[in-house]
C-alpha cells in the first residue's frame with residue numbers, strides 16, 4: 401500500500417474536520433485570511449441563511465487583519481465598493497460618505513493579530529455582502545486589492561438560530577456611548593446597538609493603574625499626543641463599524657479596573673472624530 405504523504409494527511413484532516421463541523425450543525429460562518437508572499441486570500445462560505453449568524457474571523461497571515469462585513473444596497477457592484485473604499489482611503493479615513501451611501505456595516509474587528517481569531521454575531525438580512533480588510537500594505541496598496549476582499553450572499557431562508565442573551569447593553573448615539581457605569585469582571589456578552597444616524601464603532605480602553613479619565617483627556621488635548629509619552633490607557637478590544645439601525649453581539653473578557661468606551665470614527669460634516677464630540681464614556685469593571 402502506498403504511504404500517504406504528510407501533506408495529503410493534513411489536507412484529509414482538514415476536509416474531514418470541515419465535514420464533521422458541518423454535520424454537527426455548526427451554525428456560524430468562518431472567514432479565514434491566509435497569505436502567500438505579497439498576496440492574501442480570504443476564504444469563507446458563499447451563502448448563508450438570514451437571521452442570527454455568528455462570525456469567526458481567523459487570521460493565518462503574518463500581518464494584522466482588520467476585517468469588516470457590510471451589506472450592499474441592491475445592485476451595487478464590487479467595482480463600486482472598491483471605488484468607495486478608495487475614496488475613504490484617499491481622505492485618510494475621514495470621509496465615509498461614499499461607502500455609507502452603498503453599504504451598511506454589520507461589524508468587524510479593528511485588529512486580529514496573526515494566529516488570532518475574532519468572533520461576533522449579528523442579525524443578517526437577505527442580500528449581497530462584502531467582507532474585506534481595511535488598510536494598506538507597507539508599499540501603499542489597498543488591502544482589498546491584494547486579496548483581502550470577498551463576497552457572500554444571504555438568502556431569505558432563516559438560520560433559525562437565536563441571538564445570545566447579552567449581559568451588557570452598549571448603545572451608540574450621535575455622539576454618545578451609553579453603557580452601565582459598572583460592569584462585572586470576566587467574560588460577558590455585550591449587545592452593541594447603533595441608535596444614531598452615523599456609522600460608529602465601539603472601542604474599549606483600560607486606563608493604566610494610577611491614571612484617571614483626567615489623564616486620558618489631557619493626553620487627547622495635548623498639542624502633539626505622539627510626543628506626550630505613552631498613552632495612559634491600552635486598547636483591550638472592540639467592535640468595528642456598525643451602521644445606523646444595526647447591532648451586534650460580542651464577548652469581552654475584562655479584568656477589574658477603570659475603562660472608557662469610545663468611538664474614533666470621523667464626522668465628515670463636523671471635521672472631528674466622534675470621541676471629540678462626546679463619544680467617550682468612562683466605566684468601571686469590578
Ligand SMILES: [Cu+2]
Pocket residue numbers: 598599600601663664665674679
Ligand atoms: Cu462614532
